[in-house]
Amino acid sequence: MSTTVLILAAGQGKRMRSSLPKVLHPLAGRPLLGHVLAAAAALKPREIRVVHGHGGAQVREAFPDPAIHWVHQAEQRGTGHAVRLALKGVPADDVVLVLYGDVPLVTPATLRRLRAKARGGRLALLTAEFADPAGYGRIIRSGGNRGGVVAIVEEKDAAPEQRAIREINTGLMACPAGVLARLVRRLRADNAQQEYYLTDVVGLAVKEGLGVAAVAAATLDEVMGINDKAQLAAAGRVLRRRSADALLAAGVTLVDPERIDVHGRLRCGRDVTIHPDVFFEGEVSLGDGVVVGPFSHVSNSRIAAGSVIHSHSVVEGANVGPGCEIGPYARLRPETELVGEARIGNFVEVKKSSIGRRSKVNHLSYIGDASVGGHVNVGAGTITCNYDGVSKHRTRIGDHAFIGSGVELVAPVEVGAAATIGAGSTISKDAPAGELTVARSKQVTISGWKRPARARK
Ligand code: UD1
Ligand code: CA
Numbered sequence: 001m002s003t004t005v006l007i008l009a010a011g012q013g014k015r016m017r018s019s020l021p022k023v024l025h026p027l028a029g030r031p032l033l034g035h036v037l038a039a040a041a042a043l044k045p046r047e048i049r050v051v052h053g054h055g056g057a058q059v060r061e062a063f064p065d066p067a068i069h070w071v072h073q074a075e076q077r078g079t080g081h082a083v084r085l086a087l088k089g090v091p092a093d094d095v096v097l098v099l100y101g102d103v104p105l106v107t108p109a110t111l112r113r114l115r116a117k118a119r120g121g122r123l124a125l126l127t128a129e130f131a132d133p134a135g136y137g138r139i140i141r142s143g144g145n146r147g148g149v150v151a152i153v154e155e156k157d158a159a160p161e162q163r164a165i166r167e168i169n170t171g172l173m174a175c176p177a178g179v180l181a182r183l184v185r186r187l188r189a190d191n192a193q194q195e196y197y198l199t200d201v202v203g204l205a206v207k208e209g210l211g212v213a214a215v216a217a218a219t220l221d222e223v224m225g226i227n228d229k230a231q232l233a234a235a236g237r238v239l240r241r242r243s244a245d246a247l248l249a250a251g252v253t254l255v256d257p258e259r260i261d262v263h264g265r266l267r268c269g270r271d272v273t274i275h276p277d278v279f280f281e282g283e284v285s286l287g288d289g290v291v292v293g294p295f296s297h298v299s300n301s302r303i304a305a306g307s308v309i310h311s312h313s314v315v316e317g318a319n320v321g322p323g324c325e326i327g328p329y330a331r332l333r334p335e336t337e338l339v340g341e342a343r344i345g346n347f348v349e350v351k352k353s354s355i356g357r358r359s360k361v362n363h364l365s366y367i368g369d370a371s372v373g374g375h376v377n378v379g380a381g382t383i384t385c386n387y388d389g390v391s392k393h394r395t396r397i398g399d400h401a402f403i404g405s406g407v408e409l410v411a412p413v414e415v416g417a418a419a420t421i422g423a424g425s426t427i428s429k430d431a432p433a434g435e436l437t438v439a440r441s442k443q444v445t446i447s448g449w450k451r452p453a454r455a456r457k
Contacts, residue, residue, distance in 0.1 A: 002046035003115060004094045004177060006086045007036050009101030010053030010073040015228040021055025023101035024062055025232055028239040029263025029281060031062055032226060035104035042108035043115065046094065050101070051082040078195030079171070080187040083180065092178030095119070098198065100171045105222045105235055111172075114215050118174035122211040123183075123201065125149065126172040128223045129216075135227065136168035137199050139214065149212045152199035156192040169199055170223035179210065247274075269305060293327065301332075304340070318350075321357075339374070353384075356399065369411065370395040379405035379423060386411045398433060 013022025023033035033050070040048050052059045053073040060070055071086045083098060090096060095118050097111060110126065117124035127139050127149075138158055140151040152169045153162050175183075183201040191197060205212050217223040221238045224231060243266070244257040252268045254260055259276040266280045269288035279297045287305035292298065298315045304322040309315060313327035317334030323341040326332065330344045333351035338344065342355045345362035353367050356374030361367055363380035369392050370384050382403050384395045395409045398417030403409075408426040415421060416433025424440045431437035 001119070002091070002094050003043055003097060004090045005040040005043065005045045005048045005097045005099060006083060007033070007040065007048065007050045007099045007101055008079055008082045008086075009033050009036075009059065010051045010076050010082055011102070012054040012076070013102065013227065016232075017229075021059050022226070023052075024055065024059060025226070027104055027226070027232060027235055028243075028261075032104045033059070033063065033101045036099050036101055036106070037063065037065075037068070039106050039108050039111060040097070040099060043097070043111055045097070047090075049086045049090075051086050078187075078189065078193070079198035080184050080196035080200060083198050084184040084187075084196070087177060087181045087184065090177040090181075092176070092181070094177045095174055096177045096180050097174045098172060100225065102226045103171055103223060104226065105224060105238060106170075106172065107218070107222050110215075110218050110222060114172060114174045117213040117215050118176060120211075121176055121179060122213050123175045123179065123205045124173060124213040124215055125152075125202065126170040126217055126223065127167055127214045128170055128220055129166050130168050130220065131166065133163075133166045133168045136225070137171075138162050138165040139167040139169055140165070141167075148206075149202060149214050150206050151203040152197075154191065154193070154197060154199060170217060171198075171225065172223070173198075173201075175201075179205075183208075264299075275311070287322065296327070300334075367395075369393065370397065370409075372397045373399035373401065373417065375400045376403070377401075378403045379407060381406045382409070383407075384409045384411055 009023040011022060016022050024031045027035060047069055049069045049071050051071045051073050053076055073082050073085055095115055097115055114124050114126050135155060137152045137154045139149055140153055141147050142150050183204050186204055187196045187200050189196050202212055224235055226232050226235055240261060243262040244254055244260055247254060248257060250268060251270060253273040256276040260274055260278055262280045264282040267285040271289045272286045273291045275292060275294040277295045278292050281299035283300055284298050285302045287303060289306045290303050291308045293309055293311035295311050296309050296313045301315050301318045303320045306322050307320050307324040310327035313330045315332045318332040318336040320338045321340035324338045326344045329346045331349045335352040336350045337354040339357045341358045343360040343362060344350060347364045348361050349366050351368040353370040355372045358374055359372055359376040361378040365378055365382045366384060368384050369386040376397055385408055386392050393411035395411045396414040398415060400418040401415050402420045404421055404423030406424045407421050410428040413427055414430045416431060418434045419431045420436045421427060421431060422438030426439050
């Protein structure tokens with residue numbers, strides 16, 4: 001039996017008080033809808049249909065995946081109306097799984113359990129027990145709430161004794177498409193919000209004598225709905241916790257598991273240590289024994305075994321070989337490659353450059369568009385002048401070169417192997433291998449020179 005997933009994402013999300021459509025708000029670096037799409041894709045459905053409306057093209061453009069089938073709901077007339085539109089053309093014997101764009105933490109395992117309950121023509125609901133059920137639809141059961149599910153009542157329509165019920169509707173459900181299509185056609189908008197509530201299909205199903213199964217969510221976290229910024233922040237905490245737990249389980253030392261943020265995928269070798277307030281983004285891999293110091297930001301980079309990133313460093317799109325030391329306060333920009341055992345010190349920026357084995361750039365330098373050999377020493381305050389206002393030019397520095405402090409290397413320029421450049425030089429022509437090159441004006445002393453004196457009044 002094939003599965004069709006419907007994701008409802010047409011609402012504006014008024015309670016977010018934002019001009020961004022709700023489902024585009026980022027959670028751990030990915031829009032809410034992106035989380036739901038990932039969970040849906042894990043079930044390998046025949047088709048994923050997303051109902052969008054508010055924010056129209058903006059929502060569609062954020063997900064250019066051609067496999068998504070978009071259904072436009074011009075007017076948001078309720079979740080039942082959205083499902084009715086989205087079901088058009090879905091084969092009657094498909095199992096339909098209804099997900100909400102603002103319920104982003106649901107796991108594929110829970111969705112599989114829910115789907116399994118819909119086999120045999122039943123309607124299956126995902127429910128949860130909340131200590132504070134405010135804002136959610138309540139599950140009404142027969143026999144003084146101990147029997148089967150008979151209806152869902154939205155909070156706005158609930159009587160006081162119904163509001164006291166703590167079993168809630170997560171909004172997620174599964175049902176054979178033909179059954180669901182027949183039920184949503186019978187919905188009426190005679191309620192507090194004058195909307196077609198999807199939740200009313202439960203009462204209709206019970207009247208038809210169809211089975212309604214309630215499946216309890218595995219954790220409360222995974223069914224939290226995001227309606228405002230406080231709930232968005234709470235969901236962010238849940239995801240931080242999930243990724244910290246996974247890292248701890250894999251043997252990573254987190255000095256403070258509450259203070260690490262992973263937006264993307266972080267892979268770690270053995271005996272990795274991560275200090276507090278480190279932010280990882282995109283695809284990052286840390287080799288065995290890597291240490292990342294506090295307040296660092298590492299994105300889309302590979303850090304090989306034994307390298308240390310000291311505090312307050314920013315490493316973006318870099319390939320760091322084994323045994324390197326970076327920072328504190330260093331910045332590695334995209335296309336930086338450190339071959340190995342290199343040292344990039346404080347207030348050094350490196351961009352689109354390779355730095356050979358055992359080379360050092362220890363203080364206050366800018367190295368851009370350069371190829372630096374091995375065993376090179378770059379003195380404090382050295383700058384590659386790579387940009388002439390129109391084009392970028394390369395600097396080449398051979399193995400064992402020694403660049404004195406405060407040198408400007410005006411690219412394109414080459415410093416030969418084992419060359420020495422005198423401190424304070426502005427090098428605009430190639431410097432030959434093995435020789436000392438100095439390019440600075442001669443020092444003069446004017447003896448007997450007097451400072452200007454202030455005129456006395
Ligand atoms: C809904 C449920 C409620 C449940 C809660 C769980 C209904 C009537 N109520 O309430 O029982 O406890 O979710 O989080 O279903 N949407 C559309 N088109 C519409 C209306 C909504 O696509 O016309 C989308 C929204 O973008 C959102 C989802 O459906 O992603 C839920 O809508 P929302 O208005 O947030 O419903 P809740 O009041 O949270
Ligand atoms: Ca909601």
